[in-house]
Amino acid sequence: MAAFAHITSLLNTLHFHFLQPHPCLIFDDTETIKSLCEKILHLQAFLEDSEKNKARRVLESEIRCVAQDAEAKIESQLYKLYLCRNRVEHPLKPPQSLYHTLKQVKRKIESIERRIIQIKSNNNHSAEPKSGNKIENIKAGSSSQRSSEPNDVMVGCDDEFDTIMHKLISHSNKLEVISIVGMGGIGKTTLVRRVYEDVSIISHFQVRAWATVSQEHNLREILLSLLDTNGGDISDLPNQLRQRLMDQRYLIVIDDIWGTKAWDDLHRCFPESSNGSRVLITTRLKQVADYASSGYGLQRGS
Known part of the structure; x- marks a missing residue:
């Protein structure tokens, strides 16, 4: 959800x-x-x-x-x-x-x-639900409405944006995990959202999905967000996600992850399809970034 x-x-x-x-x-x-x-x-x-x-x-x-x-x-x-x-x-x-x-x-x-x-x-x-606003788990070629303009917060961040974009669409075929680490309030989520909604990212990845973890992570809610669904048995959700991502070039964003336990719970759901899939995480803790990333870390702020 x-x-x-x-x-x-x-x-x-x-x-x-x-x-x-x-x-x-x-x-x-x-x-x-x-x-x-x-x-x-x-x-x-x-x-x-x-x-x-x-x-x-x-x-x-x-x-x-x-x-x-x-x-x-x-x-x-x-x-x-x-x-x-x-x-x-x-x-x-x-x-x-x-x-x-x-x-x-x-x-x-x-x-x-x-x-x-x-x-x-x-x-x-009651009115019918509005369409066209979904962001999570969008297929390539779909469109989504942006909830805020990135230029409000991206002054001076073009180098970071370009660095992340390059790592996401580089020619490496193996699954890679890229981390952005820094204190709360410095715009990590907004930076990643700008990348996530960029037209070149939408066209490059067949499946995109976003989940926010936060300090007290709830695995079921995270998996539901990634699957873009409202219900399901926790015992079956990891397998559903793996099947959804299998043989697809996917981008998964795990926003605001606080602990290695949350990463351990999640990473086994991401299949290695050798097709250039990527996982992008944001965290306030460098040890979490080091633990999860494939050696591609970007540190924001001090």
Whole structure:
């Protein structure tokens, strides 16, 4: 369930940057953050509801897009802020634009909450799900809508973008794992999303899939995201994924992986087809990147 993974990733980002016991930011409006987190928890509960819930099917794509867009904008502003971190000894105060972004995200989620109530109360006349918004597990030649413009955060990152693109579409036929490692908030996810949605990547790989792992990884939810499905027996999901990827040139993105155990659970699902398939991971921990990657690591930030 891709929407659940993205909304969970947004929640983890908010907790990591704003609700730590000793944050590196001076944030004057923690009540807005706490209120926003509560609303995100409500969306999580909504997404965890029965897979037959029509309201969830209608809004799942919209929830995913809102979460992706919010996390990209927040990480973009935090990245610029953290660039100044080594030049000062005191905690940093976020710009007003970040406060505005957080309130805007809150309003969007409140709008979704109102639609949930409306659809549930009138499920016999609910709107049909929107099409064309799926990102995960897209076949070559398909199109997907972008939830945010990469130029907002990619200033100065063209070299990194080109490096990753080269490693993904190089002539090596064996399966390779490429890692991007760095602290939270420096734009790793946004950089990878820009690569993932590039037209040359879409045309090069027959299958693409994306999963967000986060600190407390849930193997079943990760596999469901990679398979782009809403249900299944955990004992059968790894085999389903292997069969889906077998004999296909695939790109798998494993975003925000925190531990080697999560990697051990996942990597055996990726078949070695000797056709140039790639796995691209982002992590905050260098030891995880070293453990998982094929010697192709890119470190962002300090």
